[in-house]
Amino acid sequence: MARTDTVHSHAPEPLGVPTRRAAIKLLDAVLRRGEALEAALPAATRMVHGPDRGLAHAIAAETLRRLPDLDALIDGATERVLPPDAKARMALRIALVQALVLGTPAHAAIATVLPLVDGGPRKLVHGVFGTLIRGGQLLPEVPALPADVEARWAAAWGEAMVEEAERAIAAPPPLDITLADPARTDEWQGVLGGTSLMPGHLRLDEHAPVPDMAGFGEGAWWVQDVAASLPAQLLGAGDGRTVLDLCAAPGGKTMQLAAAGWRVTAVDQSGSRIKRLRENLFRTRLKAEVVQADVLAFAPNAPADAVLVDAPCSATGIFRRHPDVLHRVHPALIADLAALQGRILKRAADWVKPGGRLVFATCSLEPAEGEAQLAAFLEARPDFAVADAADRVLPGRYAGGNDGFFVVGLVRAG
Structure with a gap:
C-alpha cells in the first residue's frame, strides 16, 4: 500500500x-x-x-x-x-x-x-x-505626540514646548561630542567640522561611523548630548578633590569629571554598562575607580568633596533618540521612579562633606523627576541649599535640538 x-x-x-x-x-x-x-x-x-x-x-x-x-x-x-x-x-x-x-x-x-x-x-x-x-496619502512633516504625552507636557511646560518636541522627533538628532580638553575645541572643529555650542562641545550633522572618526581611537572625545554634559560642568575643576559619580555608566560624566581633574569613584549596578564604562575609560586614558554596586546598598569609605547623582528616571528627555519612551512611560512608572530617586538622594546626601557639593540630574521632562524632587529634598534636608539655580532644559534650547534634562547644584552647610 x-x-x-x-x-x-x-x-x-x-x-x-x-x-x-x-x-x-x-x-x-x-x-x-x-x-x-x-x-x-x-x-x-x-x-x-x-x-x-x-x-x-x-x-x-x-x-x-x-x-x-x-x-x-x-x-x-x-x-x-x-x-x-x-x-x-x-x-x-x-x-x-x-x-x-x-x-x-x-x-x-x-x-x-x-x-x-x-x-x-x-x-x-x-x-x-x-x-x-x-490616494497619495502622506504623513505630516511634523509628527504628532501621543495624546497622553501631549496633554502631560502641555500642562507642565505649555503648548510651545509641545510644538518644539514634535519638531524634535521628526528626524534622528545630530551627533554631539564632548572633548576631553575643551581648550582644543577650535582645533578639533577644524578636523571634524560641525558647530560648537560651548567650549568642549562639537555638533556634527553628517559624519562617518563614530569608530572611524579622527580622535575617537585616541580618546580625544566621546559621544554625549549637549544637555547631558551640563551636570558635570557645574562642579568645575577638580584640582585633585574627590567625587562620587552615582549611576555613572556608560561614563560620559565620569570622563568629564576625570578630565577636569577630579578623583572619581564611579558606581553603577549594571554589569554590561560597567563594561562599557571601563572600555570608555581605557580608550580615553582617563582614570577612575569603578565600583559595580546598587547605590541603595553601596557606602563609600569616606564622604566626598562632591557627589553627582544622575538618577534612574523615565528618560522621557531622550525621546529624540529613543522614541519608545513616548509609548511605554506612564504616570505610575514616573511615580515609581521618582520614589526611587528620593531614596537615592537621601543616601547620597550623607556622603557629601560639610561644605561640599551635590549635583542632582535626570534626563526627564517630568516635573515629578525634577522640580518636585528638589522641593521634597530641600524640605527634608535643611542642611542643603541651592548653589546653582535649578536648570530645566527643554527641547529646542540649543539650535538643532537637545535632550530634555533637569539639573541642580546644591551645597551642604559647612
Whole structure:
C-alpha cells in the first residue's frame, strides 16, 4: 500500500520577511510589554543578522516616531477601528512607514509584510495599503505626540514646548561630542567640522561611523548630548578633590569629571554598562575607580568633596533618540521612579562633606523627576541649599535640538 503521509515543506521565508517579522516583535515588546526598544533588540532580532538587524531597528524606531499619524491614516481608511495590537494594524504600520518615510518602494513594502498576516486580515492589509498609497496619502512633516504625552507636557511646560518636541522627533538628532580638553575645541572643529555650542562641545550633522572618526581611537572625545554634559560642568575643576559619580555608566560624566581633574569613584549596578564604562575609560586614558554596586546598598569609605547623582528616571528627555519612551512611560512608572530617586538622594546626601557639593540630574521632562524632587529634598534636608539655580532644559534650547534634562547644584552647610 502506498504511503499517504503529508510531507511538510519548511521552505525559507521570502527575502526581507524575517526582518519585518523582527520589526513587529520589537513594536510588540515596546507597545504591549513596555520594554525599552534597545533592551528588546537582541531577542526580537535573533533570527536576523548584520544590516537586516539595523533595518528592523530602523523600521520599529521610525514607526514609534510616527505612530499617532500612522494610526490616523489607518483609521481613516478602515470601516471599523482595528484593535491597537491587531496583526493587521501592526503590518500596516510598518508597511506605511517604509513606503512613506524610509523610501522603500511600495510594492516591496507591502510584499514583505503580507506573509506576516494570515487569512482575512491579509486582504484587509493589502486593500488599505493600496487605497492609501494610490490616494497619495502622506504623513505630516511634523509628527504628532501621543495624546497622553501631549496633554502631560502641555500642562507642565505649555503648548510651545509641545510644538518644539514634535519638531524634535521628526528626524534622528545630530551627533554631539564632548572633548576631553575643551581648550582644543577650535582645533578639533577644524578636523571634524560641525558647530560648537560651548567650549568642549562639537555638533556634527553628517559624519562617518563614530569608530572611524579622527580622535575617537585616541580618546580625544566621546559621544554625549549637549544637555547631558551640563551636570558635570557645574562642579568645575577638580584640582585633585574627590567625587562620587552615582549611576555613572556608560561614563560620559565620569570622563568629564576625570578630565577636569577630579578623583572619581564611579558606581553603577549594571554589569554590561560597567563594561562599557571601563572600555570608555581605557580608550580615553582617563582614570577612575569603578565600583559595580546598587547605590541603595553601596557606602563609600569616606564622604566626598562632591557627589553627582544622575538618577534612574523615565528618560522621557531622550525621546529624540529613543522614541519608545513616548509609548511605554506612564504616570505610575514616573511615580515609581521618582520614589526611587528620593531614596537615592537621601543616601547620597550623607556622603557629601560639610561644605561640599551635590549635583542632582535626570534626563526627564517630568516635573515629578525634577522640580518636585528638589522641593521634597530641600524640605527634608535643611542642611542643603541651592548653589546653582535649578536648570530645566527643554527641547529646542540649543539650535538643532537637545535632550530634555533637569539639573541642580546644591551645597551642604559647612
